[in-house]
Amino acid sequence: MSNTKVLGIIGGGQLGIMLCQAAKNLDIKTVIYCDDEDSPAQNYSENFICGKYDDETKIKEFTSQVDVVTFEFENIPVPTLKKIQQIKPVYPDPNVNFIIQHRSKEKNFINQLGIKTVDYKNIYSCKDIENIEKLLPGILKTTTLGYDGKGQYIISNLQDFEKIDFKNEFILEKKINLQKEISIIITRYQNGNSVIYDPIENIHKDQILDTSKIPSNIDDKIANQCKKYAIKLAHELNYIGTMCVEYFIDESNELFVNEIAPRVHNSGHLTINAYNVSQFESHVRSVCNLEAVEPVMKSAAIMKNIIGDDIFDYKNREFKSNEYFFDYLKKKTKPKRKMGHIIILED
Numbered sequence: 001m002s003n004t005k006v007l008g009i010i011g012g013g014q015l016g017i018m019l020c021q022a023a024k025n026l027d028i029k030t031v032i033y034c035d036d037e038d039s040p041a042q043n044y045s046e047n048f049i050c051g052k053y054d055d056e057t058k059i060k061e062f063t064s065q066v067d068v069v070t071f072e073f074e075n076i077p078v079p080t081l082k083k084i085q086q087i088k089p090v091y092p093d094p095n096v097n098f099i100i101q102h103r104s105k106e107k108n109f110i111n112q113l114g115i116k117t118v119d120y121k122n123i124y125s126c127k128d129i130e131n132i133e134k135l136l137p138g139i140l141k142t143t144t145l146g147y148d149g150k151g152q153y154i155i156s157n158l159q160d161f162e163k164i165d166f167k168n169e170f171i172l173e174k175k176i177n178l179q180k181e182i183s184i185i186i187t188r189y190q191n192g193n194s195v196i197y198d199p200i201e202n203i204h205k206d207q208i209l210d211t212s213k214i215p216s217n218i219d220d221k222i223a224n225q226c227k228k229y230a231i232k233l234a235h236e237l238n239y240i241g242t243m244c245v246e247y248f249i250d251e252s253n254e255l256f257v258n259e260i261a262p263r264v265h266n267s268g269h270l271t272i273n274a275y276n277v278s279q280f281e282s283h284v285r286s287v288c289n290l291e292a293v294e295p296v297m298k299s300a301a302i303m304k305n306i307i308g309d310d311i312f313d314y315k316n317r318e319f320k321s322n323e324y325f326f327d328y329l330k331k332k333t334k335p336k337r338k339m340g341h342i343i344i345l346e347d
Contacts, residue, residue: 008066010037015072020044022280242283274301311339
């Protein structure tokens with residue numbers, strides 16, 4: 001099916017590492033392009049090019065070495081991806097990022113498909129906070145570049161807006177009475193067919209993913225509905241590759257899409273050890289136009305993120321046969337920085 005021999009990956013973090021490992025298992029070489037000279041994924045790729053994401057000379061060098069291009073995070077300038085696309089195939093299509101990089105465009109897209117999100121309002125200046133009480137308490141988020149709680153503020157009352165600098169464009173999302181957070185990992189192939197993983201149940205701490213587990217403790221109706229929505233979203237985006245749809249379930253058992261991640265996802269790490277095919281292998285298979293493999297869960301599992309200095313507690317620990325420790329080999333620890341994870345398989 002495929003004549004891809006070299007996969008180009010933009011971004012060099014932990015997701016890049018795992019994409020390189022999956023590609024290697026499929027006899028596909030990788031070239032990492034990243035603006036961080038300490039990028040950990042360079043240790044797993046055949047070649048590494050360091051340059052800014054608008055450095056046309058470096059990008060030309062990168063594209064000359066690869067057959068197809070993908071990326072491990074979504075906040076790459078869309079014009080850069082479109083320039084690359086004129087030379088080599090880019091999956092998923094950069095137009096997907098144009099929608100998903102912007103929170104209000106993303107929510108509008110989801111709502112137009114008849115899929116619910118929480119109530120929200122765009123906040124461009126302090127004038128937009130008039131008559132907004134019905135959305136309080138809420139979470140104020142920058143419309144672009146926010147992740148892992150960055151650019152997010154809890155707004156309990158109108159006085160909380162006084163600490164906000166309105167230089168940025170924001171979206172205010174109403175807080176709901178949350179019962180659960182779940183995510184769906186889906187891979188859509190170039191022939192339009194999709195494979196889908198079982199719903200993953202997630203717990204966040206300080207707005208960063210703390211643990212994920214499968215199987216999730218949700219009823220069949222919700223499980224089927226969130227799979228159906230993920231398939232519809234992937235189809236409407238004409239998505240190629242692996243993506244994640246994150247959901248809220250409120251106390252009335254109502255389902256809301258929180259956001260779409262157009263890439264492999266942190267909550268899907270447990271697919272490496274708990275499934276016959278990981279989200280990373282599925283992504284490589286899709287973007288390189290290889291044969292699809294239907295995901296089958298082999299074991300229940302829990303994944304825990306290792307944040308900041310906690311990594312030092314794990315580096316010299318001995319692990320049981322059902323425990324799988326991943327060190328991202330980042331040179332510096334920082335508070336709230338993901339440094340590794342551990343997956344525990346359960347009978």
